[in-house]
Amino acid sequence: MTRTKKSPSGAISIEDVAQRAGVSITTVSRVINKIGTVKEKNRVKVLEVVKELKFQPSIFAQRLATGKSNVVALIIPRYEGVFYSFYALELIRATGNLCEVFKLDLLLHLTDSHTRASLNLRGMGGLMFSDIIGTRYQVEEAINSGIPTVVINNYVKDLPVSCIAIDNAGGAENAVNYLVSLGHKKIAHISGDVATQAAALRLEGYIQALKKNNIPVKEEYILKTDYSRGQARSAAEALFKLPDTPTAVFVASDSMALEVMTLSREMGKNIPSDLSIVGFDDNPSGLYGPVALTTVRQPLIKMAEEGVKELKRLMDLKKGAQPKKIILATELVIRESCRTL
Amino acid sequence: MTRTKKSPSGAISIEDVAQRAGVSITTVSRVINKIGTVKEKNRVKVLEVVKELKFQPSIFAQRLATGKSNVVALIIPRYEGVFYSFYALELIRATGNLCEVFKLDLLLHLTDSHTRASLNLRGMGGLMFSDIIGTRYQVEEAINSGIPTVVINNYVKDLPVSCIAIDNAGGAENAVNYLVSLGHKKIAHISGDVATQAAALRLEGYIQALKKNNIPVKEEYILKTDYSRGQARSAAEALFKLPDTPTAVFVASDSMALEVMTLSREMGKNIPSDLSIVGFDDNPSGLYGPVALTTVRQPLIKMAEEGVKELKRLMDLKKGAQPKKIILATELVIRESCRTL
DNA sequence: CTGAAAGCGCTAACAA
DNA sequence: TTGTTAGCGCTTTCAG
Numbered sequence: 001m002t003r004t005k006k007s008p009s010g011a012i013s014i015e016d017v018a019q020r021a022g023v024s025i026t027t028v029s030r031v032i033n034k035i036g037t038v039k040e041k042n043r044v045k046v047l048e049v050v051k052e053l054k055f056q057p058s059i060f061a062q063r064l065a066t067g068k069s070n071v072v073a074l075i076i077p078r079y080e081g082v083f084y085s086f087y088a089l090e091l092i093r094a095t096g097n098l099c100e101v102f103k104l105d106l107l108l109h110l111t112d113s114h115t116r117a118s119l120n121l122r123g124m125g126g127l128m129f130s131d132i133i134g135t136r137y138q139v140e141e142a143i144n145s146g147i148p149t150v151v152i153n154n155y156v157k158d159l160p161v162s163c164i165a166i167d168n169a170g171g172a173e174n175a176v177n178y179l180v181s182l183g184h185k186k187i188a189h190i191s192g193d194v195a196t197q198a199a200a201l202r203l204e205g206y207i208q209a210l211k212k213n214n215i216p217v218k219e220e221y222i223l224k225t226d227y228s229r230g231q232a233r234s235a236a237e238a239l240f241k242l243p244d245t246p247t248a249v250f251v252a253s254d255s256m257a258l259e260v261m262t263l264s265r266e267m268g269k270n271i272p273s274d275l276s277i278v279g280f281d282d283n284p285s286g287l288y289g290p291v292a293l294t295t296v297r298q299p300l301i302k303m304a305e306e307g308v309k310e311l312k313r314l315m316d317l318k319k320g321a322q323p324k325k326i327i328l329a330t331e332l333v334i335r336e337s338c339r340t341l
Numbered sequence: 342m343t344r345t346k347k348s349p350s351g352a353i354s355i356e357d358v359a360q361r362a363g364v365s366i367t368t369v370s371r372v373i374n375k376i377g378t379v380k381e382k383n384r385v386k387v388l389e390v391v392k393e394l395k396f397q398p399s400i401f402a403q404r405l406a407t408g409k410s411n412v413v414a415l416i417i418p419r420y421e422g423v424f425y426s427f428y429a430l431e432l433i434r435a436t437g438n439l440c441e442v443f444k445l446d447l448l449l450h451l452t453d454s455h456t457r458a459s460l461n462l463r464g465m466g467g468l469m470f471s472d473i474i475g476t477r478y479q480v481e482e483a484i485n486s487g488i489p490t491v492v493i494n495n496y497v498k499d500l501p502v503s504c505i506a507i508d509n510a511g512g513a514e515n516a517v518n519y520l521v522s523l524g525h526k527k528i529a530h531i532s533g534d535v536a537t538q539a540a541a542l543r544l545e546g547y548i549q550a551l552k553k554n555n556i557p558v559k560e561e562y563i564l565k566t567d568y569s570r571g572q573a574r575s576a577a578e579a580l581f582k583l584p585d586t587p588t589a590v591f592v593a594s595d596s597m598a599l600e601v602m603t604l605s606r607e608m609g610k611n612i613p614s615d616l617s618i619v620g621f622d623d624n625p626s627g628l629y630g631p632v633a634l635t636t637v638r639q640p641l642i643k644m645a646e647e648g649v650k651e652l653k654r655l656m657d658l659k660k661g662a663q664p665k666k667i668i669l670a671t672e673l674v675i676r677e678s679c680r681t682l
Numbered sequence: 683c684t685g686a687a688a689g690c691g692c693t694a695a696c697a698a
Numbered sequence: 699t700t701g702t703t704a705g706c707g708c709t710t711t712c713a714g
Contacts (some may be wrong), residue, residue, distance in 0.1 A: 061707035
């Protein structure tokens with residue numbers, strides 16, 4: 001038990017293993033990196049010692065030596081509305097799970113999207129931006145740095161970067177079409193923060209669907225919010241005050257839709273007989289409550305997972321590959337909050 | 342522009358800076374580490390070059406050299422109930438924010454609390470366990486490894502580790518006392534997953550308060566759940582079926598309390614005239630809805646922040662310090678969901 | 683199939 | 699105040 005060397009980390013090193021196994025550190029390195037050119041007997045011996053000593057190679061030394069890192073940074077803009085709930089947690093959880101599977105280290109980076117600050121990219125093996133509200137500059141920097149980068153929840157047309165987005169416009173269209181198919185013509189829309197691509201596209205989808213169905217688009221039926229429940233409530237109040245009250249409303253998020261339901265109930269209105277509601281998200285909260293919410297399911301988990309997979313692909317590649325641009329389909333989940341007119 | 346060396350990382354190194362600034366790498370190192378013993382003129386020059394070359398020191402090399410790491414792992418058990426919502430996100434956000442301030446890298450580790458697997462601690466500068474349901478073994482390992490460790494949301498009496506918890510029992514007592522002060526005697530409790538310390542202590546606090554107020558504790562008034570809305574609903578249904586229906590209920594989480602309110606409403610009962618409800622969390626969702634929820638505010642953000650601060654303290658210390666054990670007070674937030682009997 | 687040795691980029695004595 | 703130099707623990711040629 002004579003540990004002569006006083007390493008700063010104090011931990012077991014590859015040298016300890018080599019010594020104990022009676023081989024060179026090179027051989028140990030080969031074994032832990034699964035390089036086949038090691039005699040079976042040695043391999044077994046090394047593995048034994050590794051287990052015995054509970055040796056875990058220093059990731060820092062590995063990365064210094066290889067110049068590669070398997071740290072994946074998930075960059076989430078610290079915005080009030082969108083990233084304040086179901087969405088963010090779902091994303092983080094899914095990303096975390098898959099990173100675990102791929103043996104990637106997940107670094108969480110909450111960024112103030114207002115400042116045009118540079119990210120410290122050094123040491124990152126891959127970057128995943130969850131949306132790029134106000135972080136476009138950082139995405140550009142990332143691309144230039146050559147670090148594998150993926151953007152999720154935003155379809156980035158004009159930048160050579162992989163992105164995984166959701167068919168927000170399509171989902172919105174489906175929602176509105178469904179309402180139309182039920183006989184509704186007076187359909188309002190409570191939109192999210194149109195600074196986000198998702199909200200903007202949902203609004204666009206709503207308008208498209210109306211047009212395709214030859215229903216005039218009325219300005220007063222479109223209420224813009226910041227995705228918060230508070231503003232959803234105000235929007236719904238405004239809707240109810242309209243001379244020509246809508247019979248249905250498509251709301252850009254479930255949590256806002258829930259708020260609209262609550263307000264309606266407070267005002268003595270019945271859902272769905274007095275007002276049909278479709279949300280967006282498929283937030284489980286929509287399942288509870290007196291009336292289960294009809295909604296557009298967006299594959300958040302799938303999106304995050306595809307993002308990690310694409311990042312992994314990029315990271316494993318030698319040279320930069322063609323970026324992939326993926327749009328994930330949504331699915332209308334019909335429950336109880338809409339009625340046939 | 343002759344970059345002879347082909348470094349694996351390809352990035353600007355301290356040597357490039359040194360060369361360009363006409364000083365040794367040591368001097369550059371001193372400058373970036375803010376060691377005062379550098380002539381002002383050189384300091385300025387180096388800083389200039391650093392900016393010009395956009396030099397960012399390799400964290401891996403730094404860590405290899407110093408043996409120190411400023412990576413903080415936040416370990417969250419992947420349990421169904423508790424960590425599926427407001428709580429987890431609030432925690433992650435608060436931790437993320439403070440880590441950003443302290444220049445710590447936040448590594449997110451979702452752990453399957455069922456497996457008794459060892460964490461890969463190598464390379465971690467500090468560990469923060471959010472609760473230790475099923476991860477006790479890993480906490481012990483962490484302590485033995487000598488890596489600064491903090492546990493939050495669990496008061497760990499029997500382990501030499503710093504912990505920041507919340508006064509769950511006290512908060513519960515306050516809630517029940519408040520109900521008693523309003524004249525209630527038939528007070529039920531819908532508890533969370535008593536495998537978690539928080540839920541167990543809230544239940545304990547409930548019982549204590551009853552006893553202190555000379556109110557008999559009735560088994561049928563205590564319903565245990567897994568924190569899910571589904572089970573909250575079942576529990577409330579069971580409560581309503583009781584021959585001697587309670588006039589008030591203290592619910593272990595706001596989201597469950599909200600579900601109880603919803604169910605009550607569905608059954609045509611009015612809150613608070615037919616049933617008084619107190620929740621626990623101060624989840625903003627409780628503010629919306631027809632009746633604002635009276636609740637016990639627990640300082641989640643503060644808890645996370647104190648955790649990071651304590652971790653930082655531990656990490657900055659040379660030798661292991663006395664662990665700190667902190668319990669944070671709760672606060673009863675009286676809103677509209679309780680009535681005087 | 684194996685090992686010696688040269689780095690990877692940085693920090694920290696130790697000298698100057 | 700500065701620079702020289704010896705590592706930190708690992709990977710990776712390049713010879714054996």
